[in-house]
Amino acid sequence: MAQSAKGELNYRCPMCLKRDLDLDLAYDKDKKEYYCYRCAFHGTEKDVLRLNEQFKEKYGRLKERVVDFGEDNEPPKFKPHKAGEQ
Numbered sequence: 300m301a302q303s304a305k306g307e308l309n310y311r312c313p314m315c316l317k318r319d320l321d322l323d324l325a326y327d328k329d330k331k332e333y334y335c336y337r338c339a340f341h342g343t344e345k346d347v348l349r350l351n352e353q354f355k356e357k358y359g360r361l362k363e364r365v366v367d368f369g370e371d372n373e374p375p376k377f378k379p380h381k382a383g384e385q
């Protein structure tokens with residue numbers, strides 16, 4: 300393993316994030332990929348960004364509330380949520 304360094308951007312480990320752990324990835328300049336100190340994750344910047352998109356599905360609607368679940372084959376309707384509202 301080459302000398303570890305931070306990448307240009309500070310990415311979080313997507314695998315650890317799934318387990319609610321917040322760890323920065325290190326960057327291997329020779330292999331041009333990011334890797335995690337804690338778990339076995341390693342991948343290119345593209346891999347990290349793709350996995351981060353999957354993570355957004357879990358919390359992507361955090362600031363919205365369902366107003367109407369609709370019929371079985373209709374998508375639910377959402378409204379933006381403001382802090383302090385129920």
Ligand SMILES: [Zn+2]
Pocket residue numbers: 312313314315316322335336337338339340
């Ligand atoms: Zn990790």
